[in-house]
Amino acid sequence: MINYWPLIGILLVVAGFALKLNPMLVVTGSAIVTGLIAGMDPVEVVSTFGKAFNDNRIIAIVWIVLPVIGLLERFGLQQRSAAVIRSMKNATTGRLLILYLVYRQITAAIGLHSTAGHPQTVRPLVAPMALAAAEKQHGELTEDEAEKVKAYAAATDNVGLFFGEDIFFAIGSIVLIQQILATYGYNLAPLHLALWAIPSAIVAFLIHSTRLLILDRKLARRGA
Amino acid sequence: MITLHWLYALAGLMFAAFAILSALDRAHSRRFGNAAFWGLMALSLLGGDAIGDFGNGLLVLGLAGLAGFGFIGRSHPPTTSEAERQTWSDRLGNKLFLPALIIPITALIGTLAYNYTALGSYGWVEPKRETYVFLGLGVLFALGAIFAWLRPPAIAPLQEGRRLIDAIGWAAVLPQMLASLGVLFAAAGVGDAIGSLTRMVIPEGSIFLTVAVFGLGMAIFTMIMGNAFAAFPVMAAAIGVPLLIQGYHGDPAVVGAIGMLAGFCGTLMTPMAANFNLVPAALLELKDQYGVIRVQVATALPLLIVNILLIYWLAFR
Numbered sequence: 001m002i003n004y005w006p007l008i009g010i011l012l013v014v015a016g017f018a019l020k021l022n023p024m025l026v027v028t029g030s031a032i033v034t035g036l037i038a039g040m041d042p043v044e045v046v047s048t049f050g051k052a053f054n055d056n057r058i059i060a061i062v063w064i065v066l067p068v069i070g071l072l073e074r075f076g077l078q079q080r081s082a083a084v085i086r087s088m089k090n091a092t093t094g095r096l097l098i099l100y101l102v103y104r105q106i107t108a109a110i111g112l113h114s115t116a117g118h119p120q121t122v123r124p125l126v127a128p129m130a131l132a133a134a135e136k137q138h139g140e141l142t143e144d145e146a147e148k149v150k151a152y153a154a155a156t157d158n159v160g161l162f163f164g165e166d167i168f169f170a171i172g173s174i175v176l177i178q179q180i181l182a183t184y185g186y187n188l189a190p191l192h193l194a195l196w197a198i199p200s201a202i203v204a205f206l207i208h209s210t211r212l213l214i215l216d217r218k219l220a221r222r223g224a
Numbered sequence: 225m226i227t228l229h230w231l232y233a234l235a236g237l238m239f240a241a242f243a244i245l246s247a248l249d250r251a252h253s254r255r256f257g258n259a260a261f262w263g264l265m266a267l268s269l270l271g272g273d274a275i276g277d278f279g280n281g282l283l284v285l286g287l288a289g290l291a292g293f294g295f296i297g298r299s300h301p302p303t304t305s306e307a308e309r310q311t312w313s314d315r316l317g318n319k320l321f322l323p324a325l326i327i328p329i330t331a332l333i334g335t336l337a338y339n340y341t342a343l344g345s346y347g348w349v350e351p352k353r354e355t356y357v358f359l360g361l362g363v364l365f366a367l368g369a370i371f372a373w374l375r376p377p378a379i380a381p382l383q384e385g386r387r388l389i390d391a392i393g394w395a396a397v398l399p400q401m402l403a404s405l406g407v408l409f410a411a412a413g414v415g416d417a418i419g420s421l422t423r424m425v426i427p428e429g430s431i432f433l434t435v436a437v438f439g440l441g442m443a444i445f446t447m448i449m450g451n452a453f454a455a456f457p458v459m460a461a462a463i464g465v466p467l468l469i470q471g472y473h474g475d476p477a478v479v480g481a482i483g484m485l486a487g488f489c490g491t492l493m494t495p496m497a498a499n500f501n502l503v504p505a506a507l508l509e510l511k512d513q514y515g516v517i518r519v520q521v522a523t524a525l526p527l528l529i530v531n532i533l534l535i536y537w538l539a540f541r
Contacts, residue, residue, distance in 0.1 A: 050281025070384025076313030
Protein backbone atom coordinates (compact mmCIF):
# COMPACT_ATOMS: atom_id res chain seq x y z
CA MET A 1 0.00 0.00 0.00
CA ILE A 2 1.41 3.37 -1.05
CA ASN A 3 1.54 6.03 1.65
CA TYR A 4 0.10 9.31 0.40
CA TRP A 5 0.69 11.34 3.58
CA PRO A 6 4.10 12.74 2.47
CA LEU A 7 2.24 14.68 -0.24
CA ILE A 8 1.20 17.10 2.53
CA GLY A 9 4.75 18.50 2.24
CA ILE A 10 4.04 19.41 -1.38
CA LEU A 11 0.72 21.04 -0.46
CA LEU A 12 2.53 23.17 2.12
CA VAL A 13 5.02 24.37 -0.51
CA VAL A 14 2.31 25.17 -3.04
CA ALA A 15 0.22 27.01 -0.43
CA GLY A 16 3.26 28.89 0.89
CA PHE A 17 4.33 30.09 -2.55
CA ALA A 18 0.73 31.00 -3.47
CA LEU A 19 0.39 33.09 -0.29
CA LYS A 20 3.78 34.70 -1.05
CA LEU A 21 5.16 33.73 2.35
CA ASN A 22 8.95 33.93 2.63
CA PRO A 23 10.21 30.95 0.57
CA MET A 24 13.05 30.22 3.03
CA LEU A 25 10.46 29.59 5.77
CA VAL A 26 8.11 27.71 3.44
CA VAL A 27 10.86 25.34 2.32
CA THR A 28 12.17 24.76 5.84
CA GLY A 29 8.67 24.21 7.22
CA SER A 30 7.79 21.77 4.47
CA ALA A 31 11.06 19.87 4.94
CA ILE A 32 10.44 19.45 8.67
CA VAL A 33 6.80 18.40 8.25
CA THR A 34 7.64 15.97 5.43
CA GLY A 35 10.43 14.38 7.46
CA LEU A 36 8.25 13.99 10.56
CA ILE A 37 5.42 12.45 8.51
CA ALA A 38 7.91 9.99 7.07
CA GLY A 39 8.61 8.81 10.62
CA MET A 40 11.95 10.50 11.27
CA ASP A 41 12.59 11.95 14.71
CA PRO A 42 13.26 15.71 14.89
CA VAL A 43 17.04 15.35 15.22
CA GLU A 44 17.11 13.01 12.22
CA VAL A 45 15.05 15.51 10.17
CA VAL A 46 17.42 18.38 10.97
CA SER A 47 20.46 16.21 10.27
CA THR A 48 19.11 14.97 6.91
CA PHE A 49 18.31 18.54 5.87
CA GLY A 50 21.75 19.74 6.99
CA LYS A 51 23.62 16.94 5.23
CA ALA A 52 21.74 17.63 1.98
CA PHE A 53 22.55 21.36 2.26
CA ASN A 54 26.23 20.56 2.77
CA ASP A 55 26.24 18.11 -0.17
CA ASN A 56 24.82 20.84 -2.44
CA ARG A 57 27.36 23.58 -1.71
CA ILE A 58 28.44 23.56 -5.36
CA ILE A 59 25.33 25.69 -6.03
CA ALA A 60 26.87 28.56 -4.01
CA ILE A 61 30.07 28.68 -6.05
CA VAL A 62 28.73 30.86 -8.90
CA TRP A 63 28.54 33.84 -6.53
CA ILE A 64 32.34 34.23 -6.66
CA VAL A 65 31.81 36.20 -9.89
CA LEU A 66 29.98 39.00 -8.02
CA PRO A 67 33.06 41.03 -6.96
CA VAL A 68 34.21 41.19 -10.60
CA ILE A 69 30.76 42.10 -11.93
CA GLY A 70 30.29 44.71 -9.19
CA LEU A 71 33.71 46.20 -9.84
CA LEU A 72 33.02 46.51 -13.56
CA GLU A 73 29.64 48.10 -12.84
CA ARG A 74 31.52 50.63 -10.74
CA PHE A 75 33.42 51.59 -13.90
CA GLY A 76 30.28 51.82 -16.03
CA LEU A 77 29.92 48.37 -17.64
CA GLN A 78 26.11 48.59 -17.83
CA GLN A 79 26.35 52.08 -19.35
CA ARG A 80 28.90 50.79 -21.87
CA SER A 81 26.67 47.81 -22.82
CA ALA A 82 23.84 50.26 -23.48
CA ALA A 83 26.11 52.61 -25.46
CA VAL A 84 27.18 49.83 -27.81
CA ILE A 85 23.59 48.99 -28.63
CA ARG A 86 22.69 52.67 -29.13
CA SER A 87 25.49 52.94 -31.69
CA MET A 88 24.06 50.07 -33.78
CA LYS A 89 21.49 51.22 -36.30
CA ASN A 90 19.54 47.98 -36.69
CA ALA A 91 19.66 46.63 -33.15
CA THR A 92 16.29 45.75 -31.68
CA THR A 93 15.50 44.00 -28.41
CA GLY A 94 14.12 40.97 -30.22
CA ARG A 95 17.02 40.55 -32.64
CA LEU A 96 19.55 41.01 -29.86
CA LEU A 97 17.89 38.41 -27.66
CA ILE A 98 17.53 35.98 -30.59
CA LEU A 99 21.28 36.30 -31.13
CA TYR A 100 21.87 35.57 -27.44
CA LEU A 101 19.46 32.62 -27.63
CA VAL A 102 21.51 31.09 -30.47
CA TYR A 103 24.76 31.74 -28.62
CA ARG A 104 23.41 30.20 -25.41
CA GLN A 105 21.99 27.11 -27.16
CA ILE A 106 25.18 26.45 -29.12
CA THR A 107 27.60 26.96 -26.24
CA ALA A 108 25.41 24.79 -23.98
CA ALA A 109 25.26 22.13 -26.71
CA ILE A 110 29.05 21.83 -26.72
CA GLY A 111 29.24 21.56 -22.93
CA LEU A 112 30.01 25.19 -22.08
CA HIS A 113 26.78 25.78 -20.16
CA SER A 114 28.55 27.20 -17.09
CA THR A 115 30.32 29.95 -19.03
CA ALA A 116 27.24 32.19 -19.25
CA GLY A 117 24.32 32.75 -16.86
CA HIS A 118 22.28 35.28 -14.93
CA PRO A 119 25.09 36.71 -12.77
CA GLN A 120 27.86 36.34 -15.37
CA THR A 121 26.18 37.61 -18.54
CA VAL A 122 22.51 38.59 -18.12
CA ARG A 123 22.80 41.28 -15.42
CA PRO A 124 25.95 43.05 -16.65
CA LEU A 125 25.55 42.66 -20.44
CA VAL A 126 22.36 41.19 -21.90
CA ALA A 127 19.75 43.03 -19.80
CA PRO A 128 21.25 46.54 -20.20
CA MET A 129 21.70 45.92 -23.93
CA ALA A 130 18.09 44.75 -24.29
CA LEU A 131 16.89 47.84 -22.39
CA ALA A 132 18.96 50.20 -24.53
CA ALA A 133 17.62 48.60 -27.72
CA ALA A 134 14.06 48.87 -26.41
CA GLU A 135 14.55 52.57 -25.64
CA LYS A 136 15.79 53.13 -29.18
CA GLN A 137 12.71 51.47 -30.65
CA HIS A 138 10.24 52.90 -28.24
CA GLY A 139 11.59 56.00 -26.53
CA GLU A 140 11.47 56.24 -22.74
CA LEU A 141 10.16 53.01 -21.17
CA THR A 142 7.64 52.88 -18.34
CA GLU A 143 8.67 50.86 -15.31
CA ASP A 144 6.40 47.98 -16.37
CA GLU A 145 7.85 47.92 -19.86
CA ALA A 146 11.42 47.94 -18.51
CA GLU A 147 10.48 45.05 -16.19
CA LYS A 148 9.13 43.08 -19.12
CA VAL A 149 12.25 43.60 -21.24
CA LYS A 150 14.50 42.55 -18.36
CA ALA A 151 12.32 39.49 -17.70
CA TYR A 152 12.62 38.51 -21.38
CA ALA A 153 16.41 38.78 -21.12
CA ALA A 154 16.43 36.34 -18.18
CA ALA A 155 13.88 34.05 -19.85
CA THR A 156 15.99 33.88 -23.01
CA ASP A 157 18.98 32.69 -21.00
CA ASN A 158 16.88 29.91 -19.42
CA VAL A 159 15.31 28.73 -22.68
CA GLY A 160 18.69 28.70 -24.43
CA LEU A 161 20.32 26.78 -21.60
CA PHE A 162 17.58 24.17 -21.06
CA PHE A 163 17.09 23.42 -24.76
CA GLY A 164 20.76 23.39 -25.64
CA GLU A 165 22.47 21.54 -22.81
CA ASP A 166 20.90 18.13 -23.49
CA ILE A 167 22.52 18.02 -26.92
CA PHE A 168 25.82 17.70 -25.06
CA PHE A 169 26.20 14.01 -24.28
CA ALA A 170 28.21 14.40 -21.08
CA ILE A 171 25.70 16.55 -19.21
CA GLY A 172 24.12 15.39 -15.95
CA SER A 173 20.61 14.92 -17.30
CA ILE A 174 21.75 12.69 -20.17
CA VAL A 175 23.83 10.61 -17.76
CA LEU A 176 20.78 10.32 -15.49
CA ILE A 177 18.50 9.15 -18.34
CA GLN A 178 21.13 6.65 -19.40
CA GLN A 179 21.56 5.26 -15.89
CA ILE A 180 17.84 5.01 -15.14
CA LEU A 181 17.06 3.22 -18.41
CA ALA A 182 20.06 0.92 -17.88
CA THR A 183 18.51 -0.34 -14.63
CA TYR A 184 15.62 -1.64 -16.77
CA GLY A 185 18.03 -3.34 -19.19
CA TYR A 186 18.10 -0.69 -21.93
CA ASN A 187 21.73 0.19 -22.58
CA LEU A 188 21.84 3.33 -24.69
CA ALA A 189 24.86 5.37 -25.70
CA PRO A 190 24.74 8.93 -24.25
CA LEU A 191 25.39 10.29 -27.76
CA HIS A 192 22.31 8.46 -29.06
CA LEU A 193 20.17 10.09 -26.33
CA ALA A 194 21.69 13.50 -26.98
CA LEU A 195 20.74 13.33 -30.68
CA TRP A 196 17.06 13.07 -29.76
CA ALA A 197 17.33 16.40 -27.92
CA ILE A 198 17.88 18.20 -31.24
CA PRO A 199 14.26 18.32 -32.52
CA SER A 200 13.05 19.93 -29.28
CA ALA A 201 15.98 22.38 -29.36
CA ILE A 202 14.97 23.54 -32.84
CA VAL A 203 11.31 23.94 -31.86
CA ALA A 204 12.30 25.80 -28.67
CA PHE A 205 14.31 28.22 -30.81
CA LEU A 206 11.41 28.75 -33.23
CA ILE A 207 8.79 29.33 -30.52
CA HIS A 208 10.89 31.62 -28.35
CA SER A 209 12.31 33.70 -31.21
CA THR A 210 8.80 34.18 -32.61
CA ARG A 211 7.80 35.58 -29.24
CA LEU A 212 10.84 37.87 -29.27
CA LEU A 213 9.89 39.22 -32.69
CA ILE A 214 6.35 39.83 -31.41
CA LEU A 215 7.87 41.72 -28.48
CA ASP A 216 9.76 43.85 -31.02
CA ARG A 217 6.57 44.69 -32.87
CA LYS A 218 4.82 45.66 -29.66
CA LEU A 219 7.71 47.91 -28.64
CA ALA A 220 7.89 49.53 -32.09
CA ARG A 221 4.14 50.07 -32.31
CA ARG A 222 3.88 51.91 -29.04
CA GLY A 223 6.99 53.92 -29.85
CA ALA A 224 5.61 55.30 -33.11
CA MET B 225 44.93 18.18 -7.24
CA ILE B 226 42.64 21.19 -7.30
CA THR B 227 39.26 20.03 -6.02
CA LEU B 228 35.90 21.69 -5.43
CA HIS B 229 37.00 22.31 -1.84
CA TRP B 230 39.41 24.98 -3.05
CA LEU B 231 36.44 26.78 -4.58
CA TYR B 232 34.38 26.32 -1.42
CA ALA B 233 37.24 27.97 0.47
CA LEU B 234 37.42 30.85 -2.02
CA ALA B 235 33.66 31.44 -1.84
CA GLY B 236 33.72 30.99 1.94
CA LEU B 237 36.39 33.66 2.38
CA MET B 238 34.35 36.00 0.18
CA PHE B 239 31.20 35.46 2.28
CA ALA B 240 33.28 35.93 5.46
CA ALA B 241 34.42 39.31 4.11
CA PHE B 242 30.81 40.24 3.29
CA ALA B 243 29.87 39.37 6.88
CA ILE B 244 32.64 41.50 8.40
CA LEU B 245 31.92 44.47 6.12
CA SER B 246 28.21 44.19 6.97
CA ALA B 247 28.94 44.27 10.69
CA LEU B 248 31.10 47.39 10.22
CA ASP B 249 28.52 49.19 8.05
CA ARG B 250 27.01 51.73 10.47
CA ALA B 251 24.67 53.10 7.81
CA HIS B 252 22.95 49.71 7.48
CA SER B 253 19.82 49.31 9.62
CA ARG B 254 20.08 45.50 9.78
CA ARG B 255 23.83 45.17 9.70
CA PHE B 256 24.09 42.42 12.33
CA GLY B 257 21.39 40.36 10.62
CA ASN B 258 23.27 40.51 7.33
CA ALA B 259 26.55 39.81 9.12
CA ALA B 260 25.07 36.69 10.75
CA PHE B 261 23.47 35.49 7.49
CA TRP B 262 26.60 35.76 5.34
CA GLY B 263 28.69 34.57 8.29
CA LEU B 264 26.66 31.34 8.38
CA MET B 265 27.22 30.91 4.62
CA ALA B 266 30.96 31.38 5.20
CA LEU B 267 30.87 28.79 7.99
CA SER B 268 29.06 26.34 5.72
CA LEU B 269 31.55 26.75 2.88
CA LEU B 270 34.67 26.78 5.05
CA GLY B 271 33.70 24.34 7.79
CA GLY B 272 30.67 22.42 6.54
CA ASP B 273 32.52 19.10 6.62
CA ALA B 274 33.67 19.63 10.21
CA ILE B 275 30.44 20.56 12.01
CA GLY B 276 28.52 17.33 11.36
CA ASP B 277 25.09 16.75 9.82
CA PHE B 278 23.17 18.07 12.82
CA GLY B 279 25.42 21.14 12.99
CA ASN B 280 24.73 21.82 9.31
CA GLY B 281 21.03 21.37 10.01
CA LEU B 282 21.11 24.01 12.76
CA LEU B 283 23.06 26.28 10.41
CA VAL B 284 20.30 25.95 7.79
CA LEU B 285 17.61 26.68 10.40
CA GLY B 286 19.59 29.79 11.32
CA LEU B 287 19.69 30.95 7.70
CA ALA B 288 15.96 30.34 7.30
CA GLY B 289 15.13 32.17 10.53
CA LEU B 290 17.26 35.22 9.72
CA ALA B 291 15.81 35.48 6.21
CA GLY B 292 12.24 34.51 7.06
CA PHE B 293 11.74 36.91 9.96
CA GLY B 294 13.16 39.97 8.22
CA PHE B 295 16.55 40.24 9.87
CA ILE B 296 18.39 40.91 6.59
CA GLY B 297 18.11 43.80 4.16
CA ARG B 298 19.72 45.66 1.29
CA SER B 299 22.88 47.68 1.80
CA HIS B 300 24.39 50.73 0.16
CA PRO B 301 28.17 50.35 0.28
CA PRO B 302 30.27 53.17 -1.23
CA THR B 303 30.24 52.99 -5.02
CA THR B 304 30.22 55.36 -7.99
CA SER B 305 27.23 57.50 -9.01
CA GLU B 306 25.28 57.09 -12.24
CA ALA B 307 27.02 60.19 -13.69
CA GLU B 308 30.49 58.95 -12.72
CA ARG B 309 29.74 55.62 -14.33
CA GLN B 310 28.68 57.34 -17.55
CA THR B 311 31.95 59.28 -17.53
CA TRP B 312 34.00 56.14 -16.96
CA SER B 313 32.08 54.35 -19.71
CA ASP B 314 32.74 57.16 -22.20
CA ARG B 315 36.39 57.38 -21.22
CA LEU B 316 37.22 53.68 -21.21
CA GLY B 317 35.14 52.73 -24.25
CA ASN B 318 34.73 49.15 -25.37
CA LYS B 319 37.94 48.06 -23.68
CA LEU B 320 35.73 47.81 -20.58
CA PHE B 321 34.31 44.56 -21.97
CA LEU B 322 37.71 42.85 -21.96
CA PRO B 323 37.91 42.14 -18.20
CA ALA B 324 34.27 41.00 -18.28
CA LEU B 325 35.15 38.51 -20.99
CA ILE B 326 38.13 37.09 -19.08
CA ILE B 327 35.84 34.92 -16.92
CA PRO B 328 33.85 33.15 -19.69
CA ILE B 329 36.92 32.90 -21.94
CA THR B 330 39.08 31.35 -19.21
CA ALA B 331 36.28 28.89 -18.41
CA LEU B 332 35.77 28.12 -22.11
CA ILE B 333 39.40 27.73 -23.18
CA GLY B 334 40.32 25.99 -19.93
CA THR B 335 37.54 23.44 -20.27
CA LEU B 336 38.30 22.75 -23.93
CA ALA B 337 42.05 22.52 -23.35
CA TYR B 338 41.61 20.27 -20.35
CA ASN B 339 39.34 17.86 -22.20
CA TYR B 340 40.88 17.82 -25.66
CA THR B 341 44.63 18.30 -25.12
CA ALA B 342 47.30 16.51 -23.12
CA LEU B 343 46.73 19.01 -20.29
CA GLY B 344 43.99 16.80 -18.85
CA SER B 345 46.29 13.79 -18.51
CA TYR B 346 48.20 15.38 -15.63
CA GLY B 347 45.18 15.07 -13.34
CA TRP B 348 45.59 18.54 -11.83
CA VAL B 349 41.87 19.16 -11.50
CA GLU B 350 39.04 17.13 -9.97
CA PRO B 351 37.39 15.18 -12.83
CA LYS B 352 34.12 16.64 -14.23
CA ARG B 353 34.59 19.82 -12.19
CA GLU B 354 37.11 21.54 -14.45
CA THR B 355 34.68 24.21 -15.70
CA TYR B 356 34.07 25.38 -12.13
CA VAL B 357 37.79 25.44 -11.39
CA PHE B 358 38.50 27.49 -14.53
CA LEU B 359 35.59 29.78 -13.65
CA GLY B 360 37.26 30.46 -10.31
CA LEU B 361 40.60 30.99 -12.02
CA GLY B 362 38.92 33.39 -14.48
CA VAL B 363 37.57 35.42 -11.54
CA LEU B 364 41.08 35.79 -10.11
CA PHE B 365 42.54 36.71 -13.53
CA ALA B 366 39.79 39.30 -14.08
CA LEU B 367 40.38 40.86 -10.66
CA GLY B 368 44.10 41.03 -11.39
CA ALA B 369 43.51 42.69 -14.75
CA ILE B 370 41.10 45.29 -13.32
CA PHE B 371 43.51 46.18 -10.52
CA ALA B 372 46.45 46.49 -12.90
CA TRP B 373 44.45 48.70 -15.28
CA LEU B 374 42.07 50.84 -13.21
CA ARG B 375 43.58 50.70 -9.71
CA PRO B 376 40.34 50.76 -7.68
CA PRO B 377 40.55 50.97 -3.86
CA ALA B 378 41.71 47.60 -2.47
CA ILE B 379 38.42 46.99 -0.64
CA ALA B 380 36.29 47.83 -3.71
CA PRO B 381 35.70 44.28 -5.09
CA LEU B 382 34.40 43.10 -1.73
CA GLN B 383 32.18 46.17 -1.20
CA GLU B 384 30.81 45.96 -4.76
CA GLY B 385 30.27 42.22 -4.32
CA ARG B 386 28.41 42.90 -1.07
CA ARG B 387 26.24 45.48 -2.83
CA LEU B 388 25.17 42.79 -5.34
CA ILE B 389 24.76 39.90 -2.89
CA ASP B 390 22.61 42.07 -0.60
CA ALA B 391 20.45 43.02 -3.60
CA ILE B 392 19.89 39.30 -4.20
CA GLY B 393 19.49 38.55 -0.49
CA TRP B 394 18.12 35.18 0.62
CA ALA B 395 17.35 34.24 -3.00
CA ALA B 396 21.08 33.48 -3.25
CA VAL B 397 20.67 30.62 -0.76
CA LEU B 398 17.20 29.38 -1.75
CA PRO B 399 18.33 27.07 -4.61
CA GLN B 400 20.50 25.13 -2.18
CA MET B 401 17.57 24.93 0.29
CA LEU B 402 15.27 23.59 -2.43
CA ALA B 403 17.80 20.95 -3.44
CA SER B 404 17.87 19.86 0.21
CA LEU B 405 14.06 19.77 0.36
CA GLY B 406 14.15 17.45 -2.68
CA VAL B 407 16.34 15.04 -0.72
CA LEU B 408 13.79 14.96 2.13
CA PHE B 409 10.91 14.50 -0.33
CA ALA B 410 12.70 11.53 -1.84
CA ALA B 411 13.45 10.03 1.59
CA ALA B 412 9.79 10.40 2.57
CA GLY B 413 8.54 8.51 -0.51
CA VAL B 414 6.92 11.46 -2.32
CA GLY B 415 8.04 9.97 -5.65
CA ASP B 416 6.23 6.64 -5.05
CA ALA B 417 3.03 8.45 -4.10
CA ILE B 418 3.11 10.66 -7.22
CA GLY B 419 3.91 7.69 -9.46
CA SER B 420 0.97 5.69 -8.17
CA LEU B 421 -1.40 8.68 -8.50
CA THR B 422 -0.32 9.14 -12.12
CA ARG B 423 -0.94 5.49 -12.97
CA MET B 424 -4.53 5.88 -11.76
CA VAL B 425 -5.35 8.46 -14.45
CA ILE B 426 -3.94 6.47 -17.40
CA PRO B 427 -6.60 5.35 -19.85
CA GLU B 428 -6.31 1.79 -21.18
CA GLY B 429 -5.21 1.21 -24.75
CA SER B 430 -4.54 4.75 -26.01
CA ILE B 431 -0.89 5.31 -26.90
CA PHE B 432 -1.44 9.02 -27.45
CA LEU B 433 -3.14 9.66 -24.12
CA THR B 434 -0.48 7.62 -22.31
CA VAL B 435 2.23 9.75 -23.95
CA ALA B 436 0.29 12.89 -22.99
CA VAL B 437 0.02 11.84 -19.32
CA PHE B 438 3.75 10.97 -19.32
CA GLY B 439 4.71 14.40 -20.72
CA LEU B 440 2.31 16.32 -18.51
CA GLY B 441 3.38 14.26 -15.50
CA MET B 442 7.03 15.09 -16.18
CA ALA B 443 6.20 18.81 -16.41
CA ILE B 444 3.92 18.93 -13.35
CA PHE B 445 6.14 16.81 -11.12
CA THR B 446 9.12 18.93 -12.20
CA MET B 447 7.16 22.05 -11.20
CA ILE B 448 6.55 20.51 -7.77
CA MET B 449 10.13 19.38 -7.21
CA GLY B 450 11.75 22.32 -9.03
CA ASN B 451 13.94 19.88 -10.91
CA ALA B 452 13.42 17.48 -13.81
CA PHE B 453 16.11 15.20 -12.39
CA ALA B 454 13.84 14.30 -9.48
CA ALA B 455 10.83 13.79 -11.74
CA PHE B 456 12.44 11.56 -14.35
CA PRO B 457 13.09 8.40 -12.28
CA VAL B 458 9.53 8.55 -10.90
CA MET B 459 7.80 9.03 -14.26
CA ALA B 460 10.07 6.48 -15.96
CA ALA B 461 9.13 3.90 -13.32
CA ALA B 462 5.42 4.76 -13.36
CA ILE B 463 4.71 5.18 -17.10
CA GLY B 464 7.78 5.52 -19.32
CA VAL B 465 9.24 2.03 -18.96
CA PRO B 466 6.27 -0.24 -18.11
CA LEU B 467 3.73 1.31 -20.50
CA LEU B 468 5.45 3.29 -23.28
CA ILE B 469 8.58 1.16 -23.76
CA GLN B 470 7.55 -2.35 -22.66
CA GLY B 471 3.80 -2.14 -23.33
CA TYR B 472 3.65 -0.16 -26.57
CA HIS B 473 7.26 -0.81 -27.74
CA GLY B 474 8.28 2.83 -27.91
CA ASP B 475 11.92 3.74 -28.67
CA PRO B 476 13.56 4.07 -25.22
CA ALA B 477 16.00 6.76 -26.42
CA VAL B 478 13.15 9.01 -27.59
CA VAL B 479 11.00 8.41 -24.50
CA GLY B 480 13.97 9.15 -22.24
CA ALA B 481 15.49 12.14 -24.02
CA ILE B 482 12.32 14.01 -24.96
CA GLY B 483 10.58 13.00 -21.71
CA MET B 484 13.33 14.84 -19.84
CA LEU B 485 12.82 17.90 -22.06
CA ALA B 486 9.07 17.85 -21.31
CA GLY B 487 10.18 18.17 -17.70
CA PHE B 488 12.36 21.17 -18.58
CA CYS B 489 9.20 22.93 -19.81
CA GLY B 490 7.95 22.55 -16.23
CA THR B 491 11.18 24.07 -14.91
CA LEU B 492 10.36 27.26 -16.82
CA MET B 493 7.04 27.61 -14.96
CA THR B 494 7.84 27.07 -11.28
CA PRO B 495 9.18 29.22 -8.44
CA MET B 496 10.66 25.98 -7.04
CA ALA B 497 13.39 26.26 -9.70
CA ALA B 498 14.62 29.29 -7.80
CA ASN B 499 18.06 29.64 -9.34
CA PHE B 500 16.60 29.97 -12.84
CA ASN B 501 13.40 31.87 -12.04
CA LEU B 502 13.60 33.76 -8.73
CA VAL B 503 17.33 34.55 -8.55
CA PRO B 504 17.36 36.47 -11.87
CA ALA B 505 14.27 38.41 -10.78
CA ALA B 506 16.23 39.52 -7.70
CA LEU B 507 19.43 40.02 -9.66
CA LEU B 508 17.69 42.27 -12.22
CA GLU B 509 15.82 44.04 -9.41
CA LEU B 510 12.35 43.25 -10.74
CA LYS B 511 9.42 44.35 -8.57
CA ASP B 512 7.53 41.13 -9.34
CA GLN B 513 9.46 38.13 -8.03
CA TYR B 514 7.48 35.93 -10.47
CA GLY B 515 8.16 38.30 -13.43
CA VAL B 516 10.54 35.90 -15.20
CA ILE B 517 8.11 32.97 -14.83
CA ARG B 518 5.23 35.05 -16.24
CA VAL B 519 7.23 35.72 -19.40
CA GLN B 520 8.30 32.08 -19.75
CA VAL B 521 4.88 30.43 -19.57
CA ALA B 522 3.93 31.31 -23.16
CA THR B 523 7.13 29.65 -24.42
CA ALA B 524 6.88 26.65 -22.09
CA LEU B 525 3.27 25.58 -22.79
CA PRO B 526 3.45 25.34 -26.61
CA LEU B 527 6.86 23.71 -26.26
CA LEU B 528 5.42 21.11 -23.88
CA ILE B 529 2.69 20.27 -26.41
CA VAL B 530 5.30 19.92 -29.15
CA ASN B 531 7.45 17.66 -26.95
CA ILE B 532 4.46 15.39 -26.30
CA LEU B 533 3.76 15.23 -30.04
CA LEU B 534 7.44 14.56 -30.76
CA ILE B 535 7.46 11.58 -28.39
CA TYR B 536 4.27 10.28 -30.03
CA TRP B 537 5.62 10.67 -33.58
CA LEU B 538 9.26 9.69 -33.07
CA ALA B 539 9.06 6.90 -30.48
CA PHE B 540 6.39 4.90 -32.33
CA ARG B 541 7.65 5.21 -35.91
